[in-house]
Amino acid sequence: MSLQPFHLAIPVHDLAQARQFYSEVFGLEEGRSSDQWVDFNFYGHQLVIHEHPRTPAQEQAHTNPVDGHDVPVPHFGVILTWSQWEDLAERLRSFRTEFVIEPYVRFKGEVGEQATMFLLDPCGNALEFKAFKDPAQLFAS
Incomplete structure (x- = not known):
């Protein structure tokens, strides 16, 4: 079975802090970006962090x-x-x-x-x- 890369966009309320985390802690390579979002190569998949107000799931996970x-x-x-x-x-x-x-x-x-x-x-x-x-x-x- 040949797998295709997935695309996942997630909300982050602090774009700079999240960008540092994914690039430094995980060592992920950055792709395109803007003032509101950043693409990362997430083990061959496209992970995009988007600036967004904190969500209820981020405040208290089920x-x-x-x-x-x-x-x-x-x-x-x-x-x-x-x-x-x-x-x-x-x-x-x-x-x-x-x-x-x-x-x-x-x-x-x-x-x-x-x-x-x-x-x-x-x-x-x-x-x-x-x-x-x-x-x-x-x-x-």
Whole structure:
């Protein structure tokens, strides 16, 4: 299956702070920009941060229980290889990132075993990064 890049535009109430976070903490390459928005290469996908007043979801995230943790909803992110995930976890820790859910492996020994971590950007958008022990299990039931 050949995947096409997705495009995701998210609201940020502090464009300068969010721009610094995505470029420095994640090391993402910038694309086009204006005074109100910035494009980033988000692991081969197009992430656009748009200046926008704080949203209710950014002020107080809703959560759902998953594997004993309160997962913030809404959230977005990408599925990485295991080594990419480990490298990102290390990079985020080096920036003293405050995690909503610390990097860990969930569903150990089960179908869908995966490494995951959750964090918030400076504007309260929740992000999840994960890697599957067996990538073929991505859509397993």
